[in-house]
Amino acid sequence: MIINHPILGPRDFQEFTYLGDASLIDRPDWQADNAADQFHDYLYLRDNPAGEHRELWFHEQGDRSWLVVTRNTVTHEILNVELARDVARARGRSK
Amino acid sequence: MGKFDNHGLKAISPLGGYEPRVDVFTGLQIREVTDRALASLAARQGSENAVKSAAASYLGGALPEPAGWGEHGVFSAWWMGPDLWMISAPHDSHELMAADLKQAVGEAGSVVEQTDGWCRFDMEGPRCFDVLERLCNANVRAGKAGDATRTSMEHLGVFLLCQAPGQVYSIIGPRSSAASLHHALVAAAKSVI
Amino acid sequence: MTDAVMNAGRVAFQADGSTGARKGVQVNRLDGGLIKGGKPLSFTFDGKRFKGFEGDTLASALLANGVRLMGRSFKYHRPRGVLTSGSEEPNALVELRSGGRQEPNTRATVAELYDGLEANSQNRWPSLQHDFMAINDRFSNFLTAGFYYKTFMWPAAFWEKLYEPIIRKAAGLGSISFEADPDAYDKGFLHCDLLVIGAGPAGLMAALTAGRAGAQVIIADEDFLLGGRLNAETFGVGDLTGAAWVEQAQAELAAMPNVRVMPRTTIIGAFDHGIYGAVERTADHVLAPEAGKPRQILWRIYSKRAMLAAGATERPIAFENNDRPGVMLAGAVRAYANRWAVTPDQTVAVFTNNDDGHRTAADLIAKGVKVTAVIDTRADAPAVEGAELFAGAQVIDTKGRLGLESVRLRLASGITRDVPCGALAVSGGWNPNVHLTCHQRGRPAWREDIAAFVPAGELPQNMVVAGAANGDFSTAAALRAGAEGAVAALSKLGIEAKVGELPEAEDAPVNVTPFWYVKEGKGRAWLDQQNDVTVKDVKLAHQENFRSVEHLKRYTTLGMATDQGKTSNMGGLAIMAELAGKQIPEVGTTMFRPPYTPVSFGVMAGRSVGEEFRPTRKTPSHKWAEEQGAVFVEVGQWLRAQWFPKAGETHWRQSVDREVLQTRNSVGICDVTTLGKIDVQGKDAAEFLNKMYANAFAKLPVGKVRYGLMLREDGIAYDDGTAARFAEDHFVVTTTTANAVLVYRNMEFARQCLFPDMDVQLISTTEAWAQFAVAGPNARKLLQKVVDPEFDISNEAFPFMACGEVTVAGGCRARLFRISFSGELAYEIAVPTRYGDAMIRKLMEAGEEFGAVPYGTEALGVMRIEKGHAAGNELNGTTSALNLGMGKMVSKKKDCIGNTLSEREGMNQEDALKLVGFKPVNAADPVQAGAHLMNADGEVSAATDQGYITSAAYSPVLGCSIGIGFLKRGDSRKGEVIRAVNPLEGKEIQVEVVSAHFVDPEGERLRG
Structure with missing residues (x-):
């Protein structure tokens, strides 16, 4: 597969390490009332779609950027690639 | 020294x-x-422009763009990742470059000796x-x-x-x-x- | 069999312009052909010496020498000859070369002849002519489809001892020598705008079109000669012969710097997003590769666009005893005659269901070979000049031991007729080579007009198909499709190419009437000759209710092994369709998967073999340790000194015990560079570490080090190390050797994805510093001789867990940490790596007066077990901070990775496992890591399990074996005697539960 890195352009997926669902960005608040339940769901409950999937890839043999890659798990078509840091900020993870 | x-x-x-x-x-x-000394230079959060201009004065030229490298006099530098560069200079004259570079960029950047x-x-x-x-x-x-x-x-x-x-x-x-x-x-x- | 031969006296269409007058040099050699230069070559087959010419394949050379019998079949050991002239060959598999270079199951049809080539037939004993295992053929009624599944079911006990060894002995074709392959294999990477797969008329035209437009082009062909079928046919292209046009095209391509022409290169797979795998055989056509040069190269090709122009493969017709040596595909017979100037015999008959088969008759007649009959299944077959035509006839049987002698026909009139022939050229039509179009999700579609599957569905991204591979079988159509395909593909890249003027070429239509097998006859009609699958086997599978083609394949083995059914699948599924009363497209094809043709393990491994299997990381003291005669151990990629044997020491324990005792009694030195080091800076560095570690770091003073434990988000401990604070905004963190990469990755994840606005910068500095542990009561005295005197490292000025920057040896910058893994007064001192070699020498020299010893990873391990420090065995992916006895360290006042879920009820049970130590009650008993703990009395069972021992060692200090491990409620059971059991080895010892801190439990030494 070729991942179109937002900064570096097309790169071979072999340079990357795969983590999993991009929902791992949404780490719950440890002080929430039901923090334990939220953390349970965060850690253990995942969708496993045959189709579009937003997932985290780490450019380990590259610039060390974490990326959010939107990929069709059936066709391997890559629909979008974003810097995970930008996604995290957009999802309200700024301090 | x-x-x-x-x-x-x-x-x-x-x-x-x-x-x-x-x-x-x-x-x-x-x-x-x-015979090259190395030091990494990372921009502190929010100091991206400050570190670029401080580094430019130290190096005598701009830090390279992503996926690039460049030379300025005895110095050369390459892009390692977002807001992260490697600076290189002759070892004999710049064995302690990391300390000098840190002094040059101050609070705007994090510098780590990478020579070896x-x-x-x-x-x-x-x-x-x-x-x-x-x-x-x-x-x-x-x-x-x-x-x-x-x-x-x-x-x-x-x-x-x-x-x-x-x-x-x-x-x-x-x-x-x-x-x-x-x-x-x-x-x-x-x-x- | 050697009837009079007509000599047509025809001038050969030879590419180099000369006439190849070689008729009769070998018994079946004709005139003409593309055997360049005529350089004679010598080779052996089964020890017998033969002659061939440069440009021959092993198969063409053997045929030229009158050798039709080339192998024995897989199951029945039937005598078999060559069926094809290409990589689809199912029968003519040989062992090529010998010794470490021996390669089994090599297709003689693609083995390029070289001087000194050595080939042996396989799957026969004692010889190809007399094969003992041919007795299987007599029992063929028993060895039908599913034989193994049905026969060896029971008794179960027979499987391992009886059935499996017998089957294993009988299975397989070729053999290997068990010697190491002396050759190198390379890998490489190529990039292009257009990858052209196949260099026949379509591929060459595409490459010319794209090359002329300035695109970056790679054109690859599995053959050593470009041209595809143009080399096998007598067609011209424009004013030139086919071969001459190929030469011209090749010359033009060679002159273009933007075009890379790769003969002997097979595209083995189409992968995601335009990536193709290719194997280039760089030295298979010579006796041995030159020193240092690879035999083969595995290329990874990144293409923006690809064109599949892989041609088509002819398919046979099944009939009784159609496997005798001499029965061949018609297109192959034609290729041998036209390209290699070889005929398999001087009398040949043709059996066809289509017009293309007639070309073989015409070409052979033109070459002076006697064609004894053209048997066409079609009643309206076209006329033939120079041979007798039997329209509407079928071949119903063959005769000849070890080789074809005659065929029996059922004529349209119903009578039978025997026709003498030493070879039968069979054509059942052509199948486009759609394989690579299916490597993703493409599923081919049936085209009625050519009675074949063509590429369809979702092709690999950015692939176009041209020529015969797409069902366009004429030369003119191939040339046009190649040019137009290239123009269309490049236009997507913004490269403007032109179709230009196409040369004139034959444009014959396809005339074929599907005919898959001859129904008459009770004997065996072979479909898959490589796997000995017959028409009957397919019928049996159907009778037993195998309905899917994939099941048919697995049950009968149709289409398996080296040829993957390139010549047989179509027949099998056509018969299946007929039996099921379905149309062929309803049945569909089996899935084509990479590789297209067999790939050697060697080229997959590339240079990653032996010592270069993976990169080796060497410590800064490696050179010095080698000089000391150290024994090394691989720790991940690192090579670390395991122990340093001294003269007279005959057992590793002697060395290790000495290293431990001398360190505890005086001072020892160990290279600890391998621990991961991550430099953490930024205004939020301390807060960031608070998130990373279970324990708190925000209040760690500058100039101090703190132990830290890292949890996974599920609360399980996964790594530990230290963090040293050099400034308010600057820490250096260590990780375990094994987890350095993982910890760094997780830290970057936290930094970028979880806390994107924290001001923190990370970078690895593992390699930048040579770090040595100096441990033992004399550690300070030793270091005071090395650290420059202006730095006070007395206990008061530099207490336990202090850190700072110093200089050593008269000004070399260094970092000093007062930390201890051994439990002794200990320091770690780091200097820039280039000085590491000098530093270890300096430390040893300074330590001489104290009898300083270097110690390796074994002594390190012993001392940490004596001290009760957790390491990888304890941080084993199942243990929490609570289990490790560090439950209180997990701060409840702050958020960190893993703290919320570490509070789950199940991880905080009253009887949770706790890390404790174990001493044998009988001092002579060895404590074993992995032993399970049971109460003093009662049953030994999983239900009564109390825990397990994780690490054990002989403690030279205590004079007995000791262990640490996890015991239920272990912290409150000290003094209890329990059992450590090892049911696997039938061992059981009594152990006393003790503190894990065997040595200096109060920690006085390390603070001294």
Whole structure:
């Protein structure tokens, strides 16, 4: 597969390490009332779609950027690639 | 700081010699480079512009753009990642460059000495393309001078700096694996030439 | 069999312009052909010496020498000859070369002849002519489809001892020598705008079109000669012969710097997003590769666009005894005659269901070979000149031991007729080579007009198909499709190419009437000759209710092994369709998967073999340790000194015990560079580390080090190390050697994805510093001799857990940490790596007066077990901070990775495992890591399990074996005697539960 890195352009997926669902960005608040339940769901409950999937890839043999890659798990078509840091900020993870 | 230049510990090269190693082939030379000091420079959060301008005054020129490298006088620098660069200078005159650089950028940047984290081999000669295509997936034939590519060679993550396309490259890899990287380069050269 | 031969006296269409007058040089050699230069070569087959010419394949050379019998079949050991002239060959598999270079199951049809080539037939004993295992053929009624599944079911006990060894002995074709392959294999990477797969008329035209437009082009062909079928046919292209046009095209391509022509290169797979795998055989056509040069290269090709122009493969017709040597595909017979100037015999008959088969008759007649009959299944077959035509006839049987002698026909009139022939050229039509179009999700579609599957569905991204591979079988159509395909593909890249003027070429239509097998006859009609699958086997599978083609394949083995059914699948599924009363497209094809043709393990491994299997990381003291005669151990990629044997020591324990005792009694030195080091800076560095570690770091003073434990988000401990604070905004963190990469990755994840606005910068500095542990009561005295005198490292000025920057040896910058893994007064001192070699020598020299010893990883391990420090065995992916006895360290006042879920009820049970130590009650008993703990009395069972021992060692200090491990409620059971059991080895010892801190439990030494 070729991942179109937002900064570096097309790169071979072999340079990357795969983590999993991009929902791992949404780490719950440890002080929430039901923090334990939220953390349970965060850690253990995942969708496993045959189709579009937003997932985290780490450019380990590259610039060390974490990326959010939107990929069709059936066709391997890559629909979008974003810097995970930008996604995290957009999802309200700024301090 | 003169005393740092003449202390009682004798340096060895990444390949374990007291002199840098040179391997010569028809149309290609692979040279171990040991005379460069290195320091990484990272921008502090929100100080991206400040660190760029402070570094520019220290280096005498702008920090390189993503996937690039450049030279300014004795200094050279390459892009390592977002808001992260490696600065290089002659070792004998700049063994303590990390401290000087930190002083130059102050609170705007984080500086880490990297001199001995790496080994470097310079590859020179008209057979560079043929040898590099056996080593890494970088599209060297489409490359230009000033490209700095992070790629891997025989499972080792390296920086590939293009000085002159098809003619001169620097390959910078992890120092502890210098022997493995050197073996890969020499084996590829023997394979092609 | 050697009837009079007509000599047509025709000038050969030879590419180099000369006439190849070689008729009769070998018994079946004809004139003409593309055997260049005529350089004679010598080779052996089964030890017998033969002659061939440069440009021959092993198969063409053997045929030229009158050798039709080339192998024995897989199951029945039937005598078999060559069926094809290409990589689809199912029968003519040989062992090529010998010794370490021996390669089994090599297709003689693609083995390029070289001087000194050595080939042996396989799957026969004692010889190809007399094969003992041919007795299987007599029992063929038993060895039908599913034989193994049905027969060896029971008794179960027979499987391992009886059935499996017998089957294993009988299975397989070729053999290997068990010697190491002396050759090197390379890998490489190529990039292009257009990858052209196949260099026949379509591929060459595409490459010319794209090359002329300035695109970066790679054109690859599995053959050593470009041209595809143009080499096998007598067609011209424009004013030139086919071969001459190929030469011209090749010359033009060679002159273009933007075009890379790769003969002997097979594209083995189409992968995601335009990536193709290719194997280039760089030295298979010579006796041995030159020193240092690879035999083969595995290329990874990154293409923006690809064109599949892989041609088509002819398919046979099944009939009784159609496997005798001499029965061949018609297109192959034609290729041998036209390209290699070889005929398999001097009398040949043709059996066809289509017009293309007639070309073989015409070409052979033109070459002076006697064609004894053209048997066409079609009643309206076209006329034939120079041979007798039997329209509407079928071949119903063959005769000849070890080789064809005659065929029996059922004529349209119903009578039978025997026709003498030493070879039968069979054509059942052609199948486009759609394989690579299916490597993703493409599923081919049936085209009625050519009675074949063509590429369809979702092709690999950015692939176009041209020529015969797409069902366009004429030369003119191929040339046009190649040019137009290239123009269309490049236009997507913004490269303007032109179709230009196409040369004139034959444009014959396809005339074929599907005919898959001859129904008459009770004997065996072979479909898959490589796997000995017959028409009957397919019928049996159907009878037993195998309905899917994939099941048919697995049950009968149709289409398996080296040829993957390239010549047989179509027949099998056509028969299946007929039996099921379905149309062929309803049945569909089996899935084509990479590789297209067999790939050697060697080229997959590339240079990653032996010592170069993976990169080796060497410590800064490696050279010095080698000089000391150290024994090394691989720790991940690192090579670390395991122990340093001294003269007279005959057992590793002697060395290790000495190293431990001398360190505890005086001072020892160990290279600890391998621990991961991550430099953490930024205004939020301390807060960031608070998130990373279970324990708190925000209040760690500058100049101090703190132990830290890292949890996974599920609360399980996964790594530990230290963090040293050099400034308010600057820490250096260590990780375990094994987890350095993982910890760094997780830290970057936290930095970029979880806390994107924290001001923190990370970078690895593992390699930049040579770090040595100096441990033992004399550690300070030793270091005071090395650290420059202006730095006070007395206990008061530099207490336990202090850190700072110093200089050593008269000015070399260094970092000093007062930390201890051994439990002794200990320091770690780091200098820039280039000075590491000098530093270890300096330390040893300074330590001489104290009898300082270097110690390796074994002594390190012993001392940490004596001290009760957790390491990888304890941080084993199942243990929490609570289990490790560090439950209180997990701060409840702050958020960190893993703290919320570490509070789950199940991880905080009253009887939770706790880390404790174990001493044998009988001092002579060895404590074993992995032993399970049971109460003093009662049953030994999983239900009564009390825990397990994780690490054990002989403690030279205590004079007995000791262990640490996890015991239920272990912290409150000290003094209890329990059992450590090892049911696997039938061992059981009594152990006393003790503190894990065997040595200096109060920690006085390390603070001294």
